Amino acid sequence: MTTNPLFYLQLLLFLINLRPSSSSPESFVYVGCSQLKYSSGSPYESNLNSILASFVNSASIAAFNSFKISSPGSTAAVYGLYQCRGDLAAADCHRCVASAVSRIGAFCAGTSGGALQLDGCFIKYDNESFVGTVDKAVVSEKCGAATAAGYGGSDDVLTRRDAVLAYLKDGGGQYFRVGGSGKVQGMVQCVQDLSLGECQECLSEAVQRLKSDCAAAPSGDMFLGKCYARYSDHGYSSEGGGRRRGWPGKIAVVAGLGWLIWVLRQ
Incomplete structure (x- = not known):
């Protein structure tokens, strides 16, 4: 087995890049x-x-x-x-x-x-007032790539996705809504300077664009000027500010650093 420190450093960097992604409120x-x-x-x-x-x-x-x-x-x-x-x-x-x-x-x-x-x-x-005005212009959109397992080919998953988005769009009476079906979860929110009727109008536009532009993608984000609609097969979590899938990877990185230090001292 090689004792070249550079080899172990390269291996550790490879392991770091494999760790699951995580998100936080400041992402x-x-x-x-x-x-x-x-x-x-x-x-x-x-x-x-x-x-x-x-x-x-x-x-x-x-x-x-x-x-x-x-x-x-x-x-x-x-x-x-x-x-x-x-x-x-x-x-x-x-x-x-x-x-x-x-x-x-x-x-x-x-x-x-x-x-x-x-x-x-x-x-x-x-410098100009925008508070209280509807803005349905697309400012950001992102669609997740289909997996090798063929996420886009699953009628059941797409049906669940559409059902979640329909539920969120028609929830009424709330500026922030979350919902899920199986592994598919979604989230919508309007800026609260809108009336509830204007919020509904904005969300209808966001959901329609999201379903059209992201088609069968495993996840999608559609941000308009005053509202957004999001869905993911990974789900969302408010605990700690985001998805917790990154923790196992972080633990592995810490362990890897300790292992690398031990190797370099030998």
């Missing part, structure tokens, strides 16, 4: 920035910093809030809102929004408008 989904810029040191920049700070402060006590901040005698108003996923605990919501606020500056530096969607929360701000 990145999409970002969008406006083309309009603001001047450094301007009243708009000050108001923007204030509204981002308001997001973080409010997220510790509320899962949704909207703001308008303007300076006295100035037209440099900033409009914004944030929202957390409906199954997050208050501490997780606050942590997610704080992460989004800390990251959007790098993506949208100097722009007057920006939107960042993480797995567990959403923040958006602009």
